[in-house]
Amino acid sequence: MREALLTSVLVATAATAVALVLGILAALVIARYRFFGRESISLLVVLPIALPGIVTGIALNNVFTSYLGGLTFLTLVVAHGTFCIVVIYNNALARLRRLGGNVEEASSDLGAGGWTTFRLVTFPLMKSAIIAGGLLAFGLSFDEIIVTTFTAGPGITTLPIWIYQNLFRPNQAPIVNVVAAALILVSIVPIYVAQRFSSDTNRGGGIL
Template sequence: MQFTPVSKNVLRVVAGVVMAAIYLPLLLVIANSFNATTAGSFPIADWSTKWWAAAWHNEGAREAIATSLKVAAVSTAIALVLGTLIAFALSRYTFFGKNTVNLLVVLPIALPGIVTGVALSNTFKTVLTPLGIGLGLFSVIVGHATFCVVMVFNNVQARLSRMNMNLEEAAMDMGATSWQTFWHVTFPGFRSAIVAGGLLAFALSFDEIVVTTFTAPPGTETLPVWIFNNMARPNQAPVVNVIAAVLILVSMIPVYLSQRLTGDDRK
């Protein structure tokens, strides 16, 4: 498809406007984290790093970070196991209801977070609480795992669909056991896909707020929930900017690594 010079310039302008709308607010948050005043303003007259020191010593923020790391790590671990197993089942076997299962696995990422949150909250309060399983860190992890599984599943399934099964058959014909074939032939083929899916799942869980709001008990705050609860407090606004800036920078790492891994596989 050929574009005229005018069309190319229009596309460049549109792309620039879209990128500016996405990233300028993020840059403003990072800049305001160095603003010496408590009120966010632009242009910044006085620069300071005192709010970074205040954020480092903020006990609530540190506890929220620890909670987010725990939830994201466990949710990602669950997603790696379940997402990989489901991807193998749907990629390597044919059975009745296969398309339905595929839809049900992917559906949580398409549902609005508030729907998932309300559904899980009602389930825990009406069904599981009488059995002794109430809202807590476990319910938050379950809520995050529902959509983290999709990230791993999509990556692994896409890779398995492109793998050459003749290599596995050749390995077994040469005397390799099923485990040896998996470890030396199959696993290296989708290893980067499972790592990329895990990184995306971790980033998605670490940043999630809607499902967390409905599945976390009072007093349990992940980092995004802590940011939301402290945004309306004027004295905490600069610290919130610092935490948000850190969250922006940290979130870029798994996304960048995942992109590099999936990009290398296309070469």
């Protein structure tokens, strides 16, 4: 059980990190640039979470086994990242659209480069939305079971998979009940904290 818990934490942390980078970049591109295929890219980003989990899991399994040589810990992280990116992307995109481009344009007019503007202006204004999205992404990854079933390598067991495997073993029932309750709590906490971030930002005049 401890190994399964550690695996879940590592996968959720890694998937959230990947989703943060890609989600923020995708949101910046979609919000700040106009180009052919822009809406198609946006659709591709949100598609994994819009599809049923079993469809996403089977599709990713086919890709990983056909082109990457099999299932590993890395394939599990990538699989979780594909749907974790959605919540971060949506949060970041909503914040960028709310902010508009006036502040960034003013920064550029004052001589700041693109990276300096992002680091000192854009990112601080997006920070609460990004944190909220990251917390939601972590919770989403931590309790995922369907996609995990199709993309985890041999011998890799996350906590939800461990619970499912031991669910019908009478001697494990007390432990499973406690672990399941803890899993529910761990899944709720990020949602609660993210909601608090949203409420605090809204009181301050922002939007999640």
